[in-house]
Amino acid sequence: MGLRVPKGIPHRRILCVAALLALATGSSVSFATGADSLPQATTYTTLPRAPRDTAPFSAGTGVVVHPTAPRVVRATPGGAAVAVLPSLQLGNPTWVPVVDTAPGWIKVLLPSRPNRATGWISGRGDDLQVARTPYLIKVETGARRLTVLKSGRVTGQWTVAVGAPGTPTPLGRTFLLASLSASDQRSGSPVLPTGAHSATLDTYGGGPGTVAFHGWPRKTVFGKAVSHGCVRVPDDALRALSRVPLGTLVIITR
């Protein structure tokens, strides 16, 4: 759509902070997130060994968790490590939805490629905040409809724009990953990235092809399948979505 310019700023900022902190504190120290042999579970990474979501259209548990320190992500409860889930995502605290449990372990959705990536993290320890979100977000691509539910009741419904036939909005279950302020987006609109990615665009505008909710300056797009995978929503829908806790499930159906 040509509104956003590749910048790669998040990576540069992280590297910059790491370098400065290392200078300030002595280069001998290591970072808790410095698990060199495991990828971080972020919107920028691909986790080929992460298991796929086995119930991609289910409403889940309503529980979200926030690791305040990095957590190892495993393919099965206590099984092989496949990634590290950091405590921050795009400047926001990491909140991921819990979709299954086993004794001592919880299965969460991940923000990385491939779509529907999941993983198991330990449910034990003090470095894990747990909370409940009463919200559920539904996107019906065929009807071009966005629905926000709270405690099972519809609180808002809007006609939106979804992915064009060649760049469809990916179907399945994902979650609200972050909230990015309007002033920091090239479009001037707040952006609410999800954990999903375009299945047809490996990169877009210099980013990793993250699917997001965002506004659009012309109302004529709403009701059409014209985007590169994102869901373009009216301003009042964006305001409503901006109040929904991170980690809340987004279920995208045909």
Place this chain on the structure above:
Amino acid sequence: MGIRRNLLAASALVVGAAAVLVGAATMSQAAADETPGVPGTAYGLSAEGPVRIQPIPAAVSRDGKTVHRSVLRPKNPLVSASAMEVTTNGRNSQASAADVSTLQRQVAANAVSARCENGRGVSNLAGAVIGGRDIDANPAPNTTIPVTIERVGTASVTLNKQVRQADGRLAVTGLSIDMPMSNGKRQTIDVASVVCGTPTDASSTNEASGDMEGPLGDMDDSGRPRETGDTITGPTRDVSTQVQQERVEKQAPAPIPAKVNLPVAG
């Protein structure tokens, strides 16, 4: 804003401009000693968070034989100390540090020690002054004192910290500092730590051993090397049980927009 706060916090924690490399030999020795499931360990100094320090010096007894390690002046960017000594034979462990100072000298003690005596934890702080207050030499377990660090925040300083681990052993730390950083991160510093007793939960120990042998080295699933339990007075926290029994009641917070640019799929 967050970056600036992190740097301020880091600067506040740094004790000297001459921070140099922690001895590689000492660190590798500590790693080699960390056999999972052993009954006795003793550490002089360790830290978790944006600045991470692997235990130095570190003593671990595999077979009941006495292991002793010492470092005259542990070179690190967080804590000034001298003559750190750690000893363990499995049943009894002891860790001590002299001339301890950190957090812009708001936390200082002539000596800090922790030891296990037949499964019991004991800490001693000689000449301790924290936030301008003189501290009793034998504080009760888990005595916590808030200390405000200018332009950074309020650190939580716990004396004689005693935490029951998931495997049933008791971790005792003479001086433990928890400093909240921006974006929910924390910096922790532990001085004089020992682990007492024998494991009572084999599954917990095995779980930890898998992490030790895995690609993350000494980091476990909760992002910390050994502290996976709750306090000595509370039950072990398990989120999976809370979810299964639908006991999660706390409402998730509304998001706060971050100043980050992400080119998305339009």
